[in-house]
Amino acid sequence: MNLLDVLIQHSPPLIVAVPLLGAFLTPLVGRINEKVRNIFALVMISITGFFIALLASDVFTNGPRVYVFGAQNLTLPVVRVLFEVDSLSIFMAIVTFILAFVALVYSWSFMKENDGLDKYYTLVLLVVASTLGMELTGDIFNFFVFLEISCISSCALIAFWVHKGESLEAAFKYIVISSIGALFVLFAVGIFYAQYNALNIATLANVIQFTFLDKVALVLLVVVLGMKAGLVPMHMWLPDSYGEAPPSVTIVIIGATQASLYGVFRMCFTLYSGAFQNITISESTIGLIIIMLALLTILIGVLMALIQTDFRRLIGFVAVAEIGYIFLTIGVGLVTLHDPDMIEVGKTAMQGGIFHIINDCLDVGLLFLVAGAIYYATRETSLNEMSGLARNMRCTTIFFLIGLLAVSGIPPMNGFASKLLIYQSTYQLNPIISIIAILASIMLLAIFVKVFYSAFLGPKISKFENVKEVSKSMLIGMGVVSCIIIIFGLFPNIVIHYLVEPAVNALLNNAQYISVVLGGV
Amino acid sequence: MLSLESLLETLKTGSGFWNPVVWVVAIAIIFLLVYILRGFGKKDYKKETGQTQAFLSGNPEYEKKELMHVKGSNVYWGFTETLKSVYDVLKKMHNGNASDYVLWFLIIMAVVFIFVGLI
Numbered sequence A: 001m002n003l004l005d006v007l008i009q010h011s012p013p014l015i016v017a018v019p020l021l022g023a024f025l026t027p028l029v030g031r032i033n034e035k036v037r038n039i040f041a042l043v044m045i046s047i048t049g050f051f052i053a054l055l056a057s058d059v060f061t062n063g064p065r066v067y068v069f070g071a072q073n074l075t076l077p078v079v080r081v082l083f084e085v086d087s088l089s090i091f092m093a094i095v096t097f098i099l100a101f102v103a104l105v106y107s108w109s110f111m112k113e114n115d116g117l118d119k120y121y122t123l124v125l126l127v128v129a130s131t132l133g134m135e136l137t138g139d140i141f142n143f144f145v146f147l148e149i150s151c152i153s154s155c156a157l158i159a160f161w162v163h164k165g166e167s168l169e170a171a172f173k174y175i176v177i178s179s180i181g182a183l184f185v186l187f188a189v190g191i192f193y194a195q196y197n198a199l200n201i202a203t204l205a206n207v208i209q210f211t212f213l214d215k216v217a218l219v220l221l222v223v224v225l226g227m228k229a230g231l232v233p234m235h236m237w238l239p240d241s242y243g244e245a246p247p248s249v250t251i252v253i254i255g256a257t258q259a260s261l262y263g264v265f266r267m268c269f270t271l272y273s274g275a276f277q278n279i280t281i282s283e284s285t286i287g288l289i290i291i292m293l294a295l296l297t298i299l300i301g302v303l304m305a306l307i308q309t310d311f312r313r314l315i316g317f318v319a320v321a322e323i324g325y326i327f328l329t330i331g332v333g334l335v336t337l338h339d340p341d342m343i344e345v346g347k348t349a350m351q352g353g354i355f356h357i358i359n360d361c362l363d364v365g366l367l368f369l370v371a372g373a374i375y376y377a378t379r380e381t382s383l384n385e386m387s388g389l390a391r392n393m394r395c396t397t398i399f400f401l402i403g404l405l406a407v408s409g410i411p412p413m414n415g416f417a418s419k420l421l422i423y424q425s426t427y428q429l430n431p432i433i434s435i436i437a438i439l440a441s442i443m444l445l446a447i448f449v450k451v452f453y454s455a456f457l458g459p460k461i462s463k464f465e466n467v468k469e470v471s472k473s474m475l476i477g478m479g480v481v482s483c484i485i486i487i488f489g490l491f492p493n494i495v496i497h498y499l500v501e502p503a504v505n506a507l508l509n510n511a512q513y514i515s516v517v518l519g520g521v
Numbered sequence B: 001m002l003s004l005e006s007l008l009e010t011l012k013t014g015s016g017f018w019n020p021v022v023w024v025v026a027i028a029i030i031f032l033l034v035y036i037l038r039g040f041g042k043k044d045y046k047k048e049t050g051q052t053q054a055f056l057s058g059n060p061e062y063e064k065k066e067l068m069h070v071k072g073s074n075v076y077w078g079f080t081e082t083l084k085s086v087y088d089v090l091k092k093m094h095n096g097n098a099s100d101y102v103l104w105f106l107i108i109m110a111v112v113f114i115f116v117g118l119i
Helices: A003-009 A011-030 A034-062 A087-110 A117-136 A140-158 A165-196 A201-207 A212-229 A237-244 A247-271 A273-278 A280-306 A311-336 A343-378 A394-407 A414-429 A431-456 A472-490 A492-508 A510-520 B004-008 B020-039 B077-082 B084-093 B098-118
Strands: A065-070 A080-085
Touching: A003 A011, A003 A034, A011 A034, A011 A065, A011 A080, A011 A117, A034 A065, A034 A087, A034 A117, A080 A087, A080 A117, A080 A510, A087 A117, A087 A247, A087 A343, A087 A472, A087 A492, A117 A140, A117 A247, A140 A165, A140 A201, A140 A237, A140 A247, A165 A201, A165 A212, A165 A237, A165 B098, A201 A247, A201 A273, A201 A510, A212 A247, A212 A280, A212 A311, A212 B098, A237 A247, A237 A311, A247 A273, A247 A311, A247 A343, A247 A492, A247 A510, A280 A311, A280 A431, A280 B084, A280 B098, A311 A343, A311 A414, A311 A431, A343 A394, A343 A414, A343 A472, A343 A492, A394 A414, A394 A431, A394 A472, A414 A431, A414 A472, A414 A492, A472 A492, A472 B020, A492 A510, A492 B004, B077 B084
Parallel strands: none
Antiparallel strands: A065 A080
């Protein structure tokens, strides 16, 4: 076995361990020098990215990989945790890495005037480690543990600008909601353990019976993870938190939110897939409920975004609407995938949904970075106070326009390709769903035209006479995301072929996931 | 490895298709045509006269340019005013009270549980 094979073999734990180690070492490295600390955080994320790339090449070629911590054999007392990495897990890890890398590059200039940056970088790395843990673990209790770490570290980041009362309030609401949600997840974990004496997702998927208690656990998991992802009407924490966290970390928190969405995909299509196949009515019921909530999420997201005057809070509501599109595909998938006549529709919907996860992160993330750049240059977040910024902030304006077109699903940006898949698949289930989704996209465009008009166009205001373009590291951060958006938009087929399709196949091929894991135990 | 053919491949969506590269080329050609047409326009207009001033429904332009700015909250005023009753309900929902956030969570959990449990 050569060095590369050894690295690939140990990649699953290293992907979580490297940022975790980085988090705990950052305060020590910060004692040397601020620059060294920033470079150290970037290096740790880059190393994580290297291991993700190694593991991705392996998983896309050879299928799911299992990594066992603790006891190798099933002899009691067994203390062990399994990491199970399939194409969906690695897809999510890639998304998380991109967001974390961009956030750290952007933070270099954006946060330089703030105090307590040792804590800031520690928390960012902790959020990244916990998000990656949620995505790679194959153990449902372990998933809960990483969810808790993610909640606590995200809460601290939301409250980072502690001098602002609103930040503290947003963080308080976030931790209240997250703690209650996490307790319900723990309750669901307890239900599984009590019934099946197992916590491994593949083992549970193999033996689950869809008993009354399993139904309770399903509802708990879907509703809690839906709330964590921002499903209406449990979304209210999201604009509060996204609007008050430093914009440089909002993009990382978006990644953590998407990990909850990943959880919904995993629970519905892996853990409960076998149970659904036996009892199709319940599957359709859950699917239809999710479709209804998703439509509500899209509509309320855009309607509320339209009346916002705070730029970051507006993007927060847009993020809610975008989450609705992804939930829509989960619902369509649940309703159609076990109907032989509709299976292709379900598969297209799932492709659209998974593709939209990465597009949503990039598009909404870019808009938050632009909002951060405007705040950095003007100390202003109110759209009522902004005007004529395009004159002094040309690059930022171009990045905003890219984000505007992408999030509204305008061709040839990435958002169009994924939304096209969503529209076409939902149209075949019910045209009204598709029409609502398209109308909401048009409203998204209208919302950002309003932002563009009020913030970037219009006469130059005297208080913004001396506003200058933001520093290079912030421009690089926004530039990287913009380039990915354009590349994904111009070559969607490549992304779908190499990233999205394997992820969808991994979700739909439940038997392979179970057999690989149980065979590897 | 990525080949040129795979980069230019059309995305098939089951009931439709999408090729952004073809779209970009088509848009570039359209822009070129528009640019050529623009070249036929008159170049002898007079700057700083009524020929170049914005038409504001017959109202005079303010001398202080800042007053000309339409603020973010004024854009789409008609739309939001028409949907005032909807927005009143939505604003009541978004009251910022953490207890209400938890209440919504419990309500949705109860509703989903009833549907899944009964059917």
